[in-house]
Amino acid sequence: ASQWFKELFIPDNPKLYNYDLKASQANILLHELKYCKLKSQWLADYLDGKKPKSYYPDKIGIDVATWKDCFYALVMGAEVENKFGAIYKSILEYCNDDKKEAKKLWENFLDVTSELRVVVSEWRDYIYESSYNDKRYMYKHKVKRWQNACGMKNKKYGIIQNGKESELILSDTGERITNKKKIKKLKRSMAAFILQGQEACFIHN
Numbered sequence: 001a002s003q004w005f006k007e008l009f010i011p012d013n014p015k016l017y018n019y020d021l022k023a024s025q026a027n028i029l030l031h032e033l034k035y036c037k038l039k040s041q042w043l044a045d046y047l048d049g050k051k052p053k054s055y056y057p058d059k060i061g062i063d064v065a066t067w068k069d070c071f072y073a074l075v076m077g078a079e080v081e082n083k084f085g086a087i088y089k090s091i092l093e094y095c096n097d098d099k100k101e102a103k104k105l106w107e108n109f110l111d112v113t114s115e116l117r118v119v120v121s122e123w124r125d126y127i128y129e130s131s132y133n134d135k136r137y138m139y140k141h142k143v144k145r146w147q148n149a150c151g152m153k154n155k156k157y158g159i160i161q162n163g164k165e166s167e168l169i170l171s172d173t174g175e176r177i178t179n180k181k182k183i184k185k186l187k188r189s190m191a192a193f194i195l196q197g198q199e200a201c202f203i204h205n
Helices: 003-009 024-035 041-047 053-060 064-075 086-094 098-114 115-131 178-204
Strands: 138-141 143-146 157-160 165-170
Touching: 024 041, 024 064, 024 115, 024 178, 041 115, 053 064, 053 098, 064 086, 086 098, 098 115, 115 165, 115 178, 143 165, 143 178, 165 178
Parallel strands: none
Antiparallel strands: 138 143, 143 157, 157 165
């Protein structure tokens, strides 16, 4: 909520704290990348605050508000590389449904964020494939399942090891999931689950 809203509806409350963290999700993502020994100079440069807010939007051809919507959608696991995801839809709305212009600006977004998208994809792969013995991300209850820093546990899906590869299963039935689109979606959702948990953990501690 805005500061005006808070002051209007909850005035003179000394125990009220604003826990909105500046670029919190992006900062947490950078922290997680470092933990997993992944490097994103792009994200580090973005967060150092040396460039004006309009730098990236201007390179793409969109306004700051649309840039923030698209950037944080990327950070939190939105589908990026097709026209069914939140990012393309945000840009299309900015273009007033001009599909030709939206396609051009969407491709600009993909180009500007290319380095970040590669390393974020590597981090999601780590969460899915390489974190099997990483207690930061996984816990065991019959099979390995994901957890986040706030203590929340994903109970629907689990991972089993088949040689050097990880296999996704439904935890309750053991049914194997091999559909690549479902696995890709799961990687994105688990990444968001972990980032949200880290943010909530910081606020409550």
